[in-house]
Amino acid sequence: xxxxxxxxxxxxxxxxxxxxxxxxxxxxxxxxxxxxxxxxxxxxxxxxxxxxxxxxxxxxxxxxxxxxxxxxxxxxxxxxxxxxxxxxxxxxxxxxxxxxxxxxxxxxxxxxxxxxxxxxxxxxxxxxxxxxxxxxxxxxxxxxxxxxxxxxxxxxxxxxxxxxxxxxxxxxxxxxxxxxxxxxxxxxxxxxxxxxxxxxxxxxxxxxxxxxxxxxxxxxxxxxxxxxxxxxxxxxxxxxxxxxxxxxxxxxxxxxxxxxxxxxxxxxxxxxxxxxxxxxxxxxxxxxxxxxxxxxxxxxxxxxxxxxxxxxxxxxxxxxxxxxxxxxxxxxxxxxxxxxxxxxxxxxxxxxxxxxxxxxxxxxxxxxxxxxxxxxxxxxxxxxxxxxxxxxxxxxxxxxx
Amino acid sequence: xxxxxxxxxxxxxxxxxxxxxxxxxxxxxxxxxxxxxxxxxxxxxxxxxxxxxxxxxxxxxxxxxxxxxxxxxxxxxxxxxxxxxxxxxxxxxxxxxxxxxxxxxxxxxxxxxxxxxxxxxxxxxxxxxxxxxxxxxxxxxxxxxxxxxxxxxxxxxxxxxxxxxxxxxxxxxxxxxxxxxxxxxxxxxxxxxxxxxxxxxxxxxxxxxxxxxxxxxxxxxxxxxxxxxxxxxxxxxxxxxxxxxxxxxxxxxxxxxxxxxxxxxxxxxxxxxxxxxxxxxxxxxxxxxxxxxxxxxxxxxxxxxxxx
Numbered sequence: 001x002x003x004x005x006x007x008x009x010x011x012x013x014x015x016x017x018x019x020x021x022x023x024x025x026x027x028x029x030x031x032x033x034x035x036x037x038x039x040x041x042x043x044x045x046x047x048x049x050x051x052x053x054x055x056x057x058x059x060x061x062x063x064x065x066x067x068x069x070x071x072x073x074x075x076x077x078x079x080x081x082x083x084x085x086x087x088x089x090x091x092x093x094x095x096x097x098x099x100x101x102x103x104x105x106x107x108x109x110x111x112x113x114x115x116x117x118x119x120x121x122x123x124x125x126x127x128x129x130x131x132x133x134x135x136x137x138x139x140x141x142x143x144x145x146x147x148x149x150x151x152x153x154x155x156x157x158x159x160x161x162x163x164x165x166x167x168x169x170x171x172x173x174x175x176x177x178x179x180x181x182x183x184x185x186x187x188x189x190x191x192x193x194x195x196x197x198x199x200x201x202x203x204x205x206x207x208x209x210x211x212x213x214x215x216x217x218x219x220x221x222x223x224x225x226x227x228x229x230x231x232x233x234x235x236x237x238x239x240x241x242x243x244x245x246x247x248x249x250x251x252x253x254x255x256x257x258x259x260x261x262x263x264x265x266x267x268x269x270x271x272x273x274x275x276x277x278x279x280x281x282x283x284x285x286x287x288x289x290x291x292x293x294x295x296x297x298x299x300x301x302x303x304x305x306x307x308x309x310x311x312x313x314x315x316x317x318x319x320x321x322x323x324x325x326x327x328x329x330x331x332x333x334x335x336x337x338x339x340x341x342x343x344x345x346x347x348x349x350x351x352x353x354x355x356x357x358x359x360x361x362x363x364x365x366x367x368x369x370x371x372x373x374x375x376x377x378x379x380x381x382x383x384x385x386x387x388x389x390x391x392x393x394x395x396x397x398x399x400x401x
Numbered sequence: 402x403x404x405x406x407x408x409x410x411x412x413x414x415x416x417x418x419x420x421x422x423x424x425x426x427x428x429x430x431x432x433x434x435x436x437x438x439x440x441x442x443x444x445x446x447x448x449x450x451x452x453x454x455x456x457x458x459x460x461x462x463x464x465x466x467x468x469x470x471x472x473x474x475x476x477x478x479x480x481x482x483x484x485x486x487x488x489x490x491x492x493x494x495x496x497x498x499x500x501x502x503x504x505x506x507x508x509x510x511x512x513x514x515x516x517x518x519x520x521x522x523x524x525x526x527x528x529x530x531x532x533x534x535x536x537x538x539x540x541x542x543x544x545x546x547x548x549x550x551x552x553x554x555x556x557x558x559x560x561x562x563x564x565x566x567x568x569x570x571x572x573x574x575x576x577x578x579x580x581x582x583x584x585x586x587x588x589x590x591x592x593x594x595x596x597x598x599x600x601x602x603x604x605x606x607x608x609x610x611x612x613x614x615x616x617x618x619x620x621x622x623x624x625x626x627x628x629x630x631x632x633x634x635x636x637x638x639x640x641x642x643x644x645x646x647x648x649x650x651x652x653x654x655x656x657x658x659x660x661x662x663x664x665x666x667x668x669x670x671x672x673x674x675x676x677x678x679x680x681x682x683x684x685x686x687x688x689x690x691x692x693x694x695x696x697x698x699x700x701x702x703x704x705x706x707x708x709x
Binding site for chain 1: 412416419420423424427430431537540541542543544545546549552553557647648651652662663666667674678681682685686689
């Protein structure tokens, strides 16, 4: 066969071997986490919530404890009667009359003219304007008494400047208080932001303390095994079978004088590490039998170093997953404790106290519960998404190509 | 086999004893007696009260007295509800809590586990997405929000259920739903993930390859193994919800254990607090013990005691 029928393979073809940069465990996990849309959504949501809680309160005009007595129980959307001239009338469910401008900013609450108040015929007269430009707003709410009998299809009528209004003309977003105000006239937006800050602070601090205690306790218990393990796990059982509420009460009595925030952090820290310790112990039990630990022991590495250098880094995956799940559950527990009145003390507010304060007026002012509850739900969702994503990303069994 | 259980029972009793001692010491470490009030009680009355409840005796004597009472199931008198004993409170408070908790547990087992199994079998199909969406929403809403939403819609807007109380059987529906919401979602998520894990195992593939009918593979091989982590979670959970949820009972005004517990917190009624905590701890320990027994039935690999 003639040589010219063959062709030499070019060098460049040989070099074109398919390869990819080798990734470490964490690089690989991060790469897979980035692909998980829900988890990334969770990360973005968490960043936004942290921003909302940390920076938010300083961006509003009010502080968490500012009370504006004039504007109590105002909802986020106002059903107003547009009477022209940048004047809108808003009638609240407890028959207070407010002036709102066209942009939705609250202007003032009108005073009731006590001399013309007629409770028998159910007529309120509100004073509006200055002396030279004085106007009266007349509210007749006798219609809602025998609504069906009298045949009216409206609850009340408002008379302003000679015109009678029975149906609200437009809905306006409340620009002064975007989330409304509570029963003491405090801005709910500010309070929710502040509450988020408190709740997250409690959750983060408690989780860090738990992480620290849980990892050390769990790894010692798992690594030592035998009697020590048995003894340490019984302690865990005992701590676990006493209800959390009891610890909180005792801590509140013992540390009298501290605010609720500190007490809750202490209470959560004393109890929550238990589940982390169990998890770390389980990891240790399976890890310590592996060859690399044996190798380390053979060459005489001290116990402490084996635990911190070899075992804990290898157990980090499940620990991180459980940590992300611990933060929302701490938020939950804090909300629950605040709810039964063992939480942070007024006027400080957490998401739990905000929700529990809103309960009494639930049927009339549902928005007061909606916003804090919604924030709790978003925090829970975000951390759950991230936790699920992390679990998938850190699971070596799912690691492929 | 029975040797192992006897050993477990003995160690549970020891745990309970330690818990009792701890709680007793904790309660007595609180500064001020049970009759310390904002307005001080006159000395003579205080002395008479202390004498009546044997509070001026040395601590070890009180402790022995309490233990003696505990062995005969006598948890002592309530300090703030004069004339009632802790036993009476338990007897009146436990049934409503147990009814709510029992039905909620039943709902969790009967609805939560099958939902998890179904969604695992239909992985990445619409049914799966629906169930998982509901379950995710379920674990993200706190129970008190769930309870208030139930009151708001079913009692307030629709008027189907009473807003509070357990006078009519309908009054139980709200608390049961609110109480089971979180755990139901959690159990179905747990069942799903553990089912998925098991379905990937070799023995399931072998069973299928041997031509065993699909429902039998699922029921006999997959579900049984998938339930182990679920049972671990169920035991303590049942203990927790049977003994009354503080929040749910407060919102729905159910006169159950949870409410008495919260009341005794606000009244600083130490004997009630102590008695109920011990009751709760005992219940919890029993449930953990039952879980261990249940393991043996579900998983022959964990027939404990055989190895020693």
